[in-house]
Amino acid sequence: MAKIIAGIGTSHTPAIGAAVDLGRTGDPYWVPLFKGYEPSKTWMAELKPDVAIVVYNDHVNAFDFKIIPTFGLGCAAEFPIADEGWGARPVPIVKGYPELAAHMVQSLVLDEFDMTIVNEMQLDHGLTVPLTLLYGQPKAWPVRVIPLSVNVVQYPAPTGHRCYALGKAIKKAVESWDEDLKVVIFGTGGMSHQIQGPRAGLINKKFDTAFLDGLARDPERLASIQPLEYLRDAGAEAIELVMWLIMRGALGKNVREVHRFYHVPASSTAVGHIILEAA
Amino acid sequence: MSNKTEAFEGVPDYEDIPGTWVFDAQRARKGYHLNAFFYSLMKAENRAEFLADERKYLQKFPMTDEQRDAVMKRAWNTLLELGGVSYAIVKLAFTDKKSYQYMASQMVGITEKEYVQMMQAGGRSLDDGWRSKSERNR
Numbered sequence: 001m002a003k004i005i006a007g008i009g010t011s012h013t014p015a016i017g018a019a020v021d022l023g024r025t026g027d028p029y030w031v032p033l034f035k036g037y038e039p040s041k042t043w044m045a046e047l048k049p050d051v052a053i054v055v056y057n058d059h060v061n062a063f064d065f066k067i068i069p070t071f072g073l074g075c076a077a078e079f080p081i082a083d084e085g086w087g088a089r090p091v092p093i094v095k096g097y098p099e100l101a102a103h104m105v106q107s108l109v110l111d112e113f114d115m116t117i118v119n120e121m122q123l124d125h126g127l128t129v130p131l132t133l134l135y136g137q138p139k140a141w142p143v144r145v146i147p148l149s150v151n152v153v154q155y156p157a158p159t160g161h162r163c164y165a166l167g168k169a170i171k172k173a174v175e176s177w178d179e180d181l182k183v184v185i186f187g188t189g190g191m192s193h194q195i196q197g198p199r200a201g202l203i204n205k206k207f208d209t210a211f212l213d214g215l216a217r218d219p220e221r222l223a224s225i226q227p228l229e230y231l232r233d234a235g236a237e238a239i240e241l242v243m244w245l246i247m248r249g250a251l252g253k254n255v256r257e258v259h260r261f262y263h264v265p266a267s268s269t270a271v272g273h274i275i276l277e278a279a
Numbered sequence: 280m281s282n283k284t285e286a287f288e289g290v291p292d293y294e295d296i297p298g299t300w301v302f303d304a305q306r307a308r309k310g311y312h313l314n315a316f317f318y319s320l321m322k323a324e325n326r327a328e329f330l331a332d333e334r335k336y337l338q339k340f341p342m343t344d345e346q347r348d349a350v351m352k353r354a355w356n357t358l359l360e361l362g363g364v365s366y367a368i369v370k371l372a373f374t375d376k377k378s379y380q381y382m383a384s385q386m387v388g389i390t391e392k393e394y395v396q397m398m399q400a401g402g403r404s405l406d407d408g409w410r411s412k413s414e415r416n417r
Contacts, residue, residue, distance in 0.1 A: 014379070029399075059366040064318045065311055083321055085373035153366060155293070155303040192402075196365035197356060199298030199409050200383040201394065203402025232296050232410060265398040268383055 002181035007247040009274040012188040014125040015267035036261035049184040056126035069116035074147035075101040082122035097144040107173035163242045164223035167249020187247025189240025191272035202235040254279035300359040310362020312342040317367035
């Protein structure tokens with residue numbers, strides 16, 4: 001049986017990817033950030049999961065405004081890397097797991113989560129930066145990836161409550177797949193940040209800390225945070241944190257927090273990171 | 280954390296957030312062709328064509344003259360107001376070989392250096408009147 005054994009929450013700030021790609025990880029600006037992910041890389045290298053479900057959002061790269069899927073599941077065998085306006089990141093293409101993804105779609109839709117099936121898409125920094133942070137710069141990614149894109153660009157994003165419930169359905173879907181697989185799930189984006197308008201640069205450490213605290217102990221409370229609360233208290237782009245709740249929902253009731261890191265800033269973002277193992 | 284807000288009558292509650300244009304369905308509708316223009320800048324050949332003759336390139340997209348004008352002037356906040364979304368608008372900044380932080384600094388009205396310094400000092404605080412317009416006016 002396939003099993004979701006751990007969840008990773010992490011910001012996906014594009015500047016982090018650029019720092020790695022341009023060899024700037026030793027710059028004083030970046031040293032503290034990459035140090036915070038060293039234990040995570042070691043942890044990941046030891047865990048060696050077979051599949052990673054990566055919950056992320058596209059930033060007007062795979063999807064223009066012709067079609068905006070609220071939840072899109074990537075069912076392709078491989079996914080190219082997007083040119084977001086300054087050339088594609090020099091990272092390996094991402095290999096999918098179409099058989100498991102197809103099974104997940106069936107299970108989720110019958111479970112009343114009406115997923116959009118995405119058979120072709122380019123992946124942007126929302127997905128590739130988390131892989132870089134956890135795996136470094138390999139020639140090929142040592143894991144098969146099922147991308148789950150969530151619309152958090154055009155308001156409203158799905159609610160935290162809905163995302164948390166989707167996570168639970170993902171657990172059910174994966175654990176009804178009859179193959180021994182170690183699966184991890186990433187919830188990406190956030191934490192507090194705003195990158196538009198005169199209020200750009202907003203950071204709310206108190207909000208972020210409460211969110212990190214709540215993930216292990218009280219996810220139900222986090223799931224009840226209203227959209228306005230994210231926008232108002234943690235910045236217009238902090239709504240991305242609903243994607244962490246999909247990850248948390250997929251881990252089951254009890255988890256063990258094995259690593260946590262928080263750092264301000266990466267570009268305009270408060271970087272948050274947590275690793276939770278399903279207990 | 281409270282879920283309650285002091286909404287203006289007939290206006291979405293998130294319009295009470297200062298210095299912010301929430302990209303909702305109405306703005307998305309207004310900005311559809313504007314955002315399609317930004318999206319086109321993902322291709323290197325389009326970036327070059329745009330920079331060679333901005334006015335001519337913008338005619339390809341059935342946006343309003345006000346939107347075209349805001350693009351030419353790099354009036355970043357006006358672009359938000361007219362239905363642009365920051366992730367799309369930033370492709371114009373990238374086309375100009377500028378960074379995300381440059382665009383944000385221009386929206387804030389400070390230099391890029393000042394913006395970077397503000398972020399390194401922990402970012403903008405909610406306590407400085409940035410939580411709510413109605414709280415500001417009280």
